[in-house]
Amino acid sequence: MSTSKPSVLIIGLGLIGASFGKALKATESARVLGADQQVEVPKIALDSGVIDEVVDQFSNLEQVDVIVLAVPVKAIGAVLKQIKHLIPRAKVLTDVGSVKGAVVKQVEAELGAIPSCFVPGHPIAGAEKSGVKAANPHLFEKHLHILTPLEQSSADAIALISKLWTAVGADVVTMPVDRHDEVLAATSHLPHLLAFSLVDTLARESDNREIFRYAAGGFRDFTRIAASDPTMWHDVFLTNQDATLKILRKFQSDLALLEQAIESSDGDVLKTVFHRSKSARDYFTQVLEQRENGVAFSAITDYTP
Amino acid sequence: MSTSKPSVLIIGLGLIGASFGKALKATESARVLGADQQVEVPKIALDSGVIDEVVDQFSNLEQVDVIVLAVPVKAIGAVLKQIKHLIPRAKVLTDVGSVKGAVVKQVEAELGAIPSCFVPGHPIAGAEKSGVKAANPHLFEKHLHILTPLEQSSADAIALISKLWTAVGADVVTMPVDRHDEVLAATSHLPHLLAFSLVDTLARESDNREIFRYAAGGFRDFTRIAASDPTMWHDVFLTNQDATLKILRKFQSDLALLEQAIESSDGDVLKTVFHRSKSARDYFTQVLEQRENGVAFSAITDYTP
Numbered sequence: 001m002s003t004s005k006p007s008v009l010i011i012g013l014g015l016i017g018a019s020f021g022k023a024l025k026a027t028e029s030a031r032v033l034g035a036d037q038q039v040e041v042p043k044i045a046l047d048s049g050v051i052d053e054v055v056d057q058f059s060n061l062e063q064v065d066v067i068v069l070a071v072p073v074k075a076i077g078a079v080l081k082q083i084k085h086l087i088p089r090a091k092v093l094t095d096v097g098s099v100k101g102a103v104v105k106q107v108e109a110e111l112g113a114i115p116s117c118f119v120p121g122h123p124i125a126g127a128e129k130s131g132v133k134a135a136n137p138h139l140f141e142k143h144l145h146i147l148t149p150l151e152q153s154s155a156d157a158i159a160l161i162s163k164l165w166t167a168v169g170a171d172v173v174t175m176p177v178d179r180h181d182e183v184l185a186a187t188s189h190l191p192h193l194l195a196f197s198l199v200d201t202l203a204r205e206s207d208n209r210e211i212f213r214y215a216a217g218g219f220r221d222f223t224r225i226a227a228s229d230p231t232m233w234h235d236v237f238l239t240n241q242d243a244t245l246k247i248l249r250k251f252q253s254d255l256a257l258l259e260q261a262i263e264s265s266d267g268d269v270l271k272t273v274f275h276r277s278k279s280a281r282d283y284f285t286q287v288l289e290q291r292e293n294g295v296a297f298s299a300i301t302d303y304t305p
Numbered sequence: 306m307s308t309s310k311p312s313v314l315i316i317g318l319g320l321i322g323a324s325f326g327k328a329l330k331a332t333e334s335a336r337v338l339g340a341d342q343q344v345e346v347p348k349i350a351l352d353s354g355v356i357d358e359v360v361d362q363f364s365n366l367e368q369v370d371v372i373v374l375a376v377p378v379k380a381i382g383a384v385l386k387q388i389k390h391l392i393p394r395a396k397v398l399t400d401v402g403s404v405k406g407a408v409v410k411q412v413e414a415e416l417g418a419i420p421s422c423f424v425p426g427h428p429i430a431g432a433e434k435s436g437v438k439a440a441n442p443h444l445f446e447k448h449l450h451i452l453t454p455l456e457q458s459s460a461d462a463i464a465l466i467s468k469l470w471t472a473v474g475a476d477v478v479t480m481p482v483d484r485h486d487e488v489l490a491a492t493s494h495l496p497h498l499l500a501f502s503l504v505d506t507l508a509r510e511s512d513n514r515e516i517f518r519y520a521a522g523g524f525r526d527f528t529r530i531a532a533s534d535p536t537m538w539h540d541v542f543l544t545n546q547d548a549t550l551k552i553l554r555k556f557q558s559d560l561a562l563l564e565q566a567i568e569s570s571d572g573d574v575l576k577t578v579f580h581r582s583k584s585a586r587d588y589f590t591q592v593l594e595q596r597e598n599g600v601a602f603s604a605i606t607d608y609t610p
Binding site for chain 2: 124144146173175179183184186187188189190191192193194195196197198199200201202203204205210211212213214215218219220221222223224225226227228230231233234237238241244245247248249250251252254255256258259262263265267270271273274275276277278279280281282283284285287288
């Protein structure tokens with residue numbers, strides 16, 4: 001194994017791609033090359049310590065060690081067409097998409113087969129702001145990075161990409177592709193859908209002025225979630241349809257029970273749900289505290305409702 | 306007008322009642338008397354600077370200037386029965402409930418008529434923790450306090466209670482009772498219902514372990530909302546049924562449109578909703594910033610979707 005730093009090409013310098021680049025540079029873990037569809041972005045990235053080198057034309061490049069696809073999920077196929085020549089000599093091909101099944105499908109469709117360097121990935125981190133200027137080298141510290149290695153993924157590829165995410169402070173875990181898409185549909189995609197939907201419902205009320213002016217704590221948390229990038233989320237819902245619809249329908253049916261309970265003044269149903277929810281929340285707080293205190297992921301106690 | 310401090314009796318020393326007491330004492334705005342159904346609570350309040358004096362028996366009291374009902378909305382009728390003798394000599398009778406129509410009804414039912422000292426109120430402030438030990442004298446600073454004066458409310462009563470909330474840092478505004486209940490149903494009651502419901506739906510998933518362990522940002526914000534006191538929220542939904550059901554049904558119908566858009570891969574619908582939602586959120590961020598910077602409430606620009 002060479003002791004020289006690997007070269008990492010990050011394609012897409014939005015919040016996640018740019019933060020990863022900045023963190024790799026800050027920890028001296030890699031030499032970072034960067035490309036973006038918007039011509040002005042790589043220049044900003046270079047000037048702000050996100051990358052070491054701008055890539056204007058992929059055809060000018062002969063070889064890189066690690067390729068990170070940090071574009072919206074539906075754009076991955078188009079990017080793959082442009083970088084096909086780099087894949088045979090790459091040690092790792094990875095991505096940072098919120099949906100993994102759809103990424104695997106695009107790689108298979110575009111390359112004909114899954115290359116052994118391909119290890120899909122998803123950092124569980126984000127921020128209210130998006131874009132290269134929001135790049136934060138500490139974004140991944142103490143946050144999970146989920147890898148969903150495939151049958152074809154080589155042990156070397158898994159080891160190298162794990163090493164790089166660990167170097168920027170992430171807690172690397174692995175999970176099957178389908179399970180990832182189900183867990184994320186429940187914990188991230190559905191909450192975002194509800195937040196976007198609620199904020200839009202209220203904004204369209206004819207007399208929304210007071211709603212915004214007098215908005216209380218609950219609404220504030222919802223608007224924070226709804227601040228995320230619309231295009232990214234559009235892609236998420238269209239590429240994780242099945243898992244999202246499945247959990248959305250469970251939610252709708254549970255919410256209809258609460259609606260009925262309110263309508264029929266059934267206080268017992270409301271109390272039961274609210275208490276169960278609060279106890280789940282208390283467990284979740286413990287998990288977060290344990291993780292803050294550096295408790296290993298596998299050592300966290302299970303939840304029983 | 307006397308220059309001596311008014312006496313304020315706070316009944317119910319939970320988060321809101323205790324924080325108001327502590328803030329009134331800290332700003333030397335009142336002499337604070339406190340009572341609570343749980344016998345150990347007033348003692349804790351006395352020891353931690355929340356109140357000046359414990360009230361064990363309302364029958365021992367002859368006169369107080371201001372009575373603050375800081376109990377869950379459905380408990381107000383029962384409390385009124387015990388303090389009837391104090392109301393004729395009080396300058397102010399107020400409350401801090403999240404629903405105003407139901408409080409007015411209980412006062413009317415219990416006292417036969419609305420006394421001129423009665424000015425319903427609702428501080429738009431809260432915290433993740435509840436109870437006397439979570440008392441925070443800064444809780445109301447830069448937060449709204451909504452008063453919903455009635456026809457019968459005297460100008461003196463309105464002036465005195467406004468003065469006390471202003472003294473603890475709140476921005477006092479007035480609104481009709483019905484409008485308050487509609488605005489709060491939209492901005493607070495519905496978001497809380499969705500949060501309780503989602504956390505419960507996910508906790509009841511057979512394989513919830515990974516859902517909690519891998520929970521992403523979106524879910525975290527929901528669990529924060531679901532941390533609120535179950536009994537208080539039970540009362541809110543049962544006493545603000547009409548307004549809550551009305552906005553809940555609008556939300557359900559809008560959510561069903563998003564469900565259909567995901568199912569039929571209609572990206573345009575998703576993008577439109579997400580962009581509109583993000584633009585509403587951007588407006589809301591401005592409102593919050595203006596308020597942080599001390600811009601007068603009435604000077605905040607309107608929102609046009």
